[in-house]
Amino acid sequence: MDAAEEIFVLNKRVRLLQPAGGFRTSLDSVMLAAACPARKDDHVLDMGAGVGGATFCLFMRIDCAVTGIEIHPDYEELAQQNIVLNQAQDKVSFVQADIRRYKAEFAFDHVICNPPYFEAGGHSKSPDPLRAQALGHQDEQMSVKDWVDAGFRNLRSGGSLTLIHQASMTDDIIQALGRRFGAVEIIPLWPRQGVAAKRIIIRARKDRQTPCTVHPGLVLHQGDSGYTPETEGILRDMQPLT
Numbered sequence: 001m002d003a004a005e006e007i008f009v010l011n012k013r014v015r016l017l018q019p020a021g022g023f024r025t026s027l028d029s030v031m032l033a034a035a036c037p038a039r040k041d042d043h044v045l046d047m048g049a050g051v052g053g054a055t056f057c058l059f060m061r062i063d064c065a066v067t068g069i070e071i072h073p074d075y076e077e078l079a080q081q082n083i084v085l086n087q088a089q090d091k092v093s094f095v096q097a098d099i100r101r102y103k104a105e106f107a108f109d110h111v112i113c114n115p116p117y118f119e120a121g122g123h124s125k126s127p128d129p130l131r132a133q134a135l136g137h138q139d140e141q142m143s144v145k146d147w148v149d150a151g152f153r154n155l156r157s158g159g160s161l162t163l164i165h166q167a168s169m170t171d172d173i174i175q176a177l178g179r180r181f182g183a184v185e186i187i188p189l190w191p192r193q194g195v196a197a198k199r200i201i202i203r204a205r206k207d208r209q210t211p212c213t214v215h216p217g218l219v220l221h222q223g224d225s226g227y228t229p230e231t232e233g234i235l236r237d238m239q240p241l242t
Contacts, residue, residue, distance in 0.1 A: 003020050010060055014057055015082070015085040017078045028114055029057060030057050030234065030235055031164060031199075031201065032201065033112070034061070034238075035187065035201045035241040036058055036160070037110065038109065040062055040063050042064050043067070044065065045066075045067050045104070046066055046067070046068040047150055047151065050079070052083075054112055055079070055094075063091065065091045066092050067108070070097075071097065076096040079094040100146050100149075107157075109156060111159070111161045113147050113151065115147045148163075148173070148177055152180050158205055158208065160204065166198065182204065182207070183205040184202065184212040185204070186215065187218065189220060219231075
């Protein structure tokens with residue numbers, strides 16, 4: 001593994017060690033955590049947790065318990081170190097496992113995930129193995145449905161699944177949710193006013209039948225002058241994304 005570097009998010013409330021030459025913790029992790037409807041007494045599963053970007057943002061905002069699942073040992077090792085950096089020993093834990101085979105001994109209240117954005121064979125693979133695995137599936141048989149299936153398997157009835165993905169994957173995600181989930185909420189993330197969304201957040205509830213809702217979404221940037229006030233509220237002040 002390359003040497004680790006330390007970064008800060010949520011206005012320096014969260015400290016993260018990450019590989020200097022690998023996949024970088026991004027705004028997506030903060031947005032995913034902000035969109036999870038967890039409360040303090042809930043237990044959340046973060047699938048594909050990496051070094052814990054979304055995990056620690058969620059923990060810092062709500063002070064809830066979070067279990068992270070990460071397949072790559074180098075990321076999982078850094079995630080363990082990040083527990084100490086963020087003084088989360090009593091609430092946060094990580095397990096090295098493949099989400100397709102992971103089944104907890106209990107059902108979680110909520111599941112969050114940031115699946116790789118590129119299906120295997122659909123993009124040019126990065127020469128860096130860590131970044132390649134984070135951006136796109138190495139296994140030709142793995143798809144976004146595997147992530148939804150894993151979420152369903154580990155959720156209690158009525159629990160929520162929240163994921164962030166490319167907007168172009170919306171129909172695939174909805175199809176993967178099927179009739180197992182309801183109360184589906186679609187939250188577009190607009191790069192700027194009047195520009196098509198590149199990312200979407202989708203929330204859904206296990207075993208619910210409530211119809212789908214499309215939210216107005218969040219405009220991330222205001223022209224060339226930085227983030228919108230609403231985005232700043234999430235990134236700096238730990239506001240939820242509703």
